[in-house]
Amino acid sequence: MSAQREMKEKNPWHTPATIIITVIGVIAIVALVTVAVLQNKPLPKKYKYGIVLDAGSSHTALYIYGWPAEKVNDTGRVVQVHSCKVKGPGISSYASAPLNAGESLKVCMLEAKDQVPSKRHQETPLYLGATAGMRLLNIENSTASDGVFQAVSQALQTSPFSFQGARIISGQEEGAFGWVTVNYLDDRLKQGLETTGALDLGGASTQISFVSDNYDGSESPKNSVTFRLYGNDYNLYTHSFLCYGKDQVLRMTLAHQTQSGPATVLDPCFHRGYTAIKNYTVLYDTPCVSDRKPQPAPASFNHTGTGDFQECQRVVRNVFNFTDCKYSRCSFNGVFQPSLQGPFGAFSAYYFVMNFLNLTDTSTPLEDVKKKITNYCATPWEQIKEQYPHIKQKYLAEYCFSGTYIITLLTEGYNFTSENYPNIKFIKKIKDSDAGWTLGYMLNLTNMIPAEAPDKPPLPHGGYVSIVTIIAILLFVLIIFSLRPIWPRCSKRPQII
Numbered sequence: 001m002s003a004q005r006e007m008k009e010k011n012p013w014h015t016p017a018t019i020i021i022t023v024i025g026v027i028a029i030v031a032l033v034t035v036a037v038l039q040n041k042p043l044p045k046k047y048k049y050g051i052v053l054d055a056g057s058s059h060t061a062l063y064i065y066g067w068p069a070e071k072v073n074d075t076g077r078v079v080q081v082h083s084c085k086v087k088g089p090g091i092s093s094y095a096s097a098p099l100n101a102g103e104s105l106k107v108c109m110l111e112a113k114d115q116v117p118s119k120r121h122q123e124t125p126l127y128l129g130a131t132a133g134m135r136l137l138n139i140e141n142s143t144a145s146d147g148v149f150q151a152v153s154q155a156l157q158t159s160p161f162s163f164q165g166a167r168i169i170s171g172q173e174e175g176a177f178g179w180v181t182v183n184y185l186d187d188r189l190k191q192g193l194e195t196t197g198a199l200d201l202g203g204a205s206t207q208i209s210f211v212s213d214n215y216d217g218s219e220s221p222k223n224s225v226t227f228r229l230y231g232n233d234y235n236l237y238t239h240s241f242l243c244y245g246k247d248q249v250l251r252m253t254l255a256h257q258t259q260s261g262p263a264t265v266l267d268p269c270f271h272r273g274y275t276a277i278k279n280y281t282v283l284y285d286t287p288c289v290s291d292r293k294p295q296p297a298p299a300s301f302n303h304t305g306t307g308d309f310q311e312c313q314r315v316v317r318n319v320f321n322f323t324d325c326k327y328s329r330c331s332f333n334g335v336f337q338p339s340l341q342g343p344f345g346a347f348s349a350y351y352f353v354m355n356f357l358n359l360t361d362t363s364t365p366l367e368d369v370k371k372k373i374t375n376y377c378a379t380p381w382e383q384i385k386e387q388y389p390h391i392k393q394k395y396l397a398e399y400c401f402s403g404t405y406i407i408t409l410l411t412e413g414y415n416f417t418s419e420n421y422p423n424i425k426f427i428k429k430i431k432d433s434d435a436g437w438t439l440g441y442m443l444n445l446t447n448m449i450p451a452e453a454p455d456k457p458p459l460p461h462g463g464y465v466s467i468v469t470i471i472a473i474l475l476f477v478l479i480i481f482s483l484r485p486i487w488p489r490c491s492k493r494p495q496i497i
């Protein structure tokens with residue numbers, strides 16, 4: 001009967017079969033995507049750490065490096081997470097009181113304890129590498145140098161970290177690891193890009209390292225270091241000049257001027273008005289100059305500045321031998337050097353000095369650089385002290401000499417010209433990590449740079465998640481359509497039952 005006839009609009013999607021299929025399908029998609037995403041998710045950021053102490057001739061510095069621990073073979077990016085400058089002089093200055101060398105490291109070691117999470121302490125390697133100051137002490141008095149190492153090792157063994165030893169690193173290692181640091185931080189190694197040369201100037205030695213198409217290691221093989229990094233072969237030229245760090249060169253220039261043992265030395269590398277009484281025994285107390293000591297030596301001399309760049313450059317030139325060379329080409333002192341190639345990063349004291357002199361912009365023509373140093377040297381000492389009241393007077397007094405030495409070393413020593421001087425960049429840090437040998441040293445000792453390029457997953461995590469989700473949805477839609485024959489009939493018109 002029509003009144004009792006019931007008009008029911010029936011939606012086919014509301015049948016029990018389709019509801020069950022839809023629910024199961026949605027659960028399956030969510031489960032599939034969740035499992036796939038979780039399984040391939042990068043683990044939460046855990047960090048590993050490594051500590052290197054750079055025991056330099058003028059001071060010691062501690063560097064803490066960190067890298068994400070989840071990466072296979074520890075190939076995650078390593079960055080400097082903390083640094084600490086040890087108060088006092090370099091460890092080689094403690095030859096007569098070695099226990100104080102160990103003691104001097106304590107404050108920075110406590111800082112390291114705070115910086116590295118305590119659950120990581122035991123597994124964190126700790127290295128101490130000593131450079132030219134200890135090389136010189138070892139030449140001069142190996143018993144004293146052993147005593148210093150014993151004292152610093154004892155102090156470091158009591159730290160909670162995994163102490164891996166204290167040793168002198170060779171000049172070749174210092175040069176090569178400085179080059180590795182610069183190119184690692186610039187991401188040049190992983191990508192196989194043209195590398196940057198490294199120029200490092202310390203207090204007691206200086207290093208030059210670069211790759212040149214004209215150098216395969218056959219001429220002067222002692223300057224060659226070969227690396228295979230991320231699947232690329234490098235034949236690096238490197239040389240470390242012991243005694244050519246800026247503090248030792250200052251002694252050598254003074255030694256040249258005091259060979260006859262005068263009571264007063266008029267020094268063009270110091271400002272007019274600068275005067276200080278200096279002790280002959282102290283000045284000559286290093287193997288870089290000991291053979292030049294005037295005999296018999298007076299007790300002291302009056303060191304008086306005259307502030308003349310050109311004259312200063314003349315006395316600085318005396319510490320180089322530009323004539324002896326048994327190779328096809330040389331830098332100085334008979335040392336082979338292939339032709340310069342590519343960009344260079346100049347760090348450590350190169351940066352300190354050129355930054356102070358406002359000369360880090362290498363697009364400034366060399367002639368103008370020399371003019372600026374000339375003006376700086378000609379400024380009277382009283383005026384300099386007034387102009388820079390906050391800078392240590394020891395540093396301040398030496399920038400005229402140091403600037404002159406740097407320009408002479410780069411242009412006459414290494415043969416940089418007006419054309420390739422702009423290829424040099426004076427740098428302190430790269431991406432917040434200090435430029436220097438320590439990072440390269442640690443990367444090497446912890447095998448953090450693989451010889452071969454690491455296998456990459458074909459897709460990044462985000463791409464992987466999207467693809468899994470899309471495929472799961474497509475499969476679901478496909479299943480729904482394949483079940484069409486069992487769908488209840490549907491029509492646009494309401495069904496009259």
Ligand SMILES: Nc1ccn([C@@H]2O[C@H](COP(=O)(O)OP(=O)(O)OP(=O)(O)O)[C@@H](O)[C@H]2O)c(=O)n1
Nearest residue numbers: 056057058059131132202203204205348349352
């Ligand atoms: N603001 C500063 C800091 C340091 N220096 C000078 O820079 C040199 C130290 O450079 P560094 O790379 O720290 O040398 P060391 O590691 O001490 O020396 P080496 O590597 O030769 O052992 C020293 O001459 C120091 O007087 C400077 O002129 N101005």
